[in-house]
Amino acid sequence: MKRPHRPLVAVAAVMLATAGLLDTWDAWVARTVLPATLTDTSVEMVDRTGRLMRAFAVEEGRIRLAVPRGGVDPRLTDMLIAYEDKRFRRHNGVDTRAMLRAVGQALWSGRVVSGGSTLTMQVARLLENSGTGSARGKLRQMRVAWALERRFSKDDILHLYLQHAPYGGRIEGVRSATFTWFGKEPHRLTEAEAALLVALPQAPEARRPDRYPQAAQMARNRVLARIGADPTQAPVPRTARALPLHAPHQADALRAADSQTQRFDTTLSLPLQRDLERLARIHASGQARGTSLALMVLDHQSGEVLARIGSPDYSDAGGAPGFVDMTRAKRSPGSTLKPLIYALAFDRGLAHPETVFADRPTRFGSYAPQNFDGVFRGDVTARQALTQSLNIPPVALTDALGPERVMAALRALGAEPKLPGGQAGLAVALGGVGLSLQDLVTVYGHLAASDRTLIAPRAAWQVGDILRGIAPPPGAPAGLAYKTGTSYGHRDAWAIGYDGQHVIGVWMGRPDGTPVPGAFGGAHAAPLLFEAFGRLKPQLAPAPPPPPDTLRLATADLPPNLQRFGPAHGAGTGPALVFPPDGARLGQADAVVKVAGGVLPLTVLVNGQVVAAQVRDRQIDIGQLDLGFSDIAVIDAAGRANRSAVEVRP
Known part of the structure; x- marks a missing residue:
């Protein structure tokens, strides 16, 4: 064989x-047991178009912004591969040729000339936070690199590098680097910017541009020369920019409410927020030490908040606790609730803009309010009373409406009022309730939008028409519907205004509630309101036309019960709704209203609409009511009213 x-x-x-x-x-x-490839990235808050407004640090104060897929300029990735790992797309994680070359160069020269590490091996080192000084460490990187190449695509590995590469200090990832060194996102870079970002991770501390600009510039130019580009004498950035910190209180609130979300998308507008933050700091600098301010901008057509400033400075530098969000702090609203009270009264037929009130010393039980200046004006119309911010008429209307009805209206409009004593009284009309700037802006947004949430559009329009008639100071935008307010003891100064599209609210005061002597809404908060509108838009959006059912008459031409508010001399008691009583449940049949007391003739309104007028009978047929809840009001000839809330069931 x-x-x-x-x-x-x-x-x-x-x-x-x-x-x-x-x-x-x-x-x-x-x-191979791979290190974790999914690491924590900074929680972000972005504006309505996705622009970064704030980022939170991760472990040990590191900033590691998430790098979006496709969000990096291809110029950078191409340059990175050309400089660091030409055969990146072809090797299996370890470039044997480059490794052998590095070993040969080291043996020939007696020192390390080139490392021979591929981008995949660098990713392995970054993920494990391991050094490169030992043979054992290098072998571990090779093993992890081979394993990474088996489990991830080349693009995935490149993305891991861009997410974890160090760029000096506590900055990790290319997106954090472009914000730090260039103040922008990484999707569009110059050739010199891309080259610096290729060079920095190789020696992130020794080449930090803010500390060693010459070393950074030389390293950048070596990258440019290696890829065949001309080196440049353009200086490298000398300052590490702080990451965006806009609307920080909003970011704090969002993160406190939801600790799991990585990115909070808001309706805020970064350019507007940035501009108004600068404006707020300017205004705050001229105030007494310890004074803070807050500002909000709402698009009342869409319901979107466009800007929110909780304090002029997110620190204690100005003597006030700047970390406190004063857009959410409960404070006395002063006179800023008066427009809502008039709107509720107009809606329920208790008064009209031309209804006459007696502004004179009046006692409501033990409560005897006075005007801010201590002077009474005598007979005034509701329009004049609101324009001059008089106190007796809105307290009288609150007495007729019932303080709890005002409180219910605030809640229905989205506010969260806080009562200091737990029981609503007539002082609510003059600021005796806790409301935040956010609450007031929300309420005014409903008035401005006339959205039928609670108040008929005609009543909301009537209030807006009065507020637009307040003569603005020189330089202020004409036609703005606005109201100012000052709380008791000069603790809070307010100004809230709106046009056909936007509402802006301003609060000024001390966060600890101590007085600011001499602070007035008109003198201190209103100028900021006017200037904020000027920054928001070049001209005001026009006001809507009056709704078709708006009664636009002089006082003498109004129905008798609307000409003057309050009881006539010798008129006796006001009307009482004998039937239906408040809270009654009715079947869907013709409803009959029975009234006792009051001065004839009577007027009956259902949900703010007149259904019977000039009636001289105390039993009135008002026809069928719609299913659901209805508000029935009866007004006598002296302008006094009573009402019942009923539910109609089939």
């Missing part, structure tokens, strides 16, 4: 041995 040729046996043996080694190597790589 002929024996096999010895050389063939040797080749076969080598092949078998090689196959065995490959199998062993393959199994070794397969058993």
